[in-house]
Amino acid sequence: MNRIIVMSIKPKFGYRILSGRKKFELRKYCNQDRIRTSDMVFLYFSYPVRAILCMFRAGRVYEGTRDELRSIAEKFRDNGLGDEDWTYLDAKRPGMMIEVRSPVRIRRITLERLREAFGFEPPVSYKILDPDDPLYKYLARHIH
Numbered sequence: 001m002n003r004i005i006v007m008s009i010k011p012k013f014g015y016r017i018l019s020g021r022k023k024f025e026l027r028k029y030c031n032q033d034r035i036r037t038s039d040m041v042f043l044y045f046s047y048p049v050r051a052i053l054c055m056f057r058a059g060r061v062y063e064g065t066r067d068e069l070r071s072i073a074e075k076f077r078d079n080g081l082g083d084e085d086w087t088y089l090d091a092k093r094p095g096m097m098i099e100v101r102s103p104v105r106i107r108r109i110t111l112e113r114l115r116e117a118f119g120f121e122p123p124v125s126y127k128i129l130d131p132d133d134p135l136y137k138y139l140a141r142h143i144h
Helices: 013-018 066-073 082-087 113-119 134-140
Strands: 003-011 024-028 042-045 051-064 097-111 126-128
Touching: 003 013, 003 024, 003 134, 013 042, 013 051, 013 097, 013 134, 024 082, 051 066, 097 113, 113 134
Parallel strands: 003 042
Antiparallel strands: 003 126, 024 097, 042 051, 051 097
């Protein structure tokens, strides 16, 4: 069974992923499981969009310090990461660099709908959904 992740993202970065210009997403470590290759990631676009608009399959996931990840990213042509992306990571603490594979726009699922139907609150970074969660089952229907 595929794991489903809901990841919060600023709209300007989410649209770059959706357009295919941004090939990697950076994340600080959280006190939960790491994102893994083949996880399905649904992007929740924060204010002012406040909706899930797209999904992608996680490709390779790299872990390391900002400098280590930057060194890896430089090996990929047109990786879509800019200075603003890199300042998000702490220089000393480890983080993740997630390869974005096959981003797809889905029908907009608004925060209002997510709250009403599933009691959803946007995660600070990302949340791994439990397969028994009704939101997991709902989002799983969007996976092609």
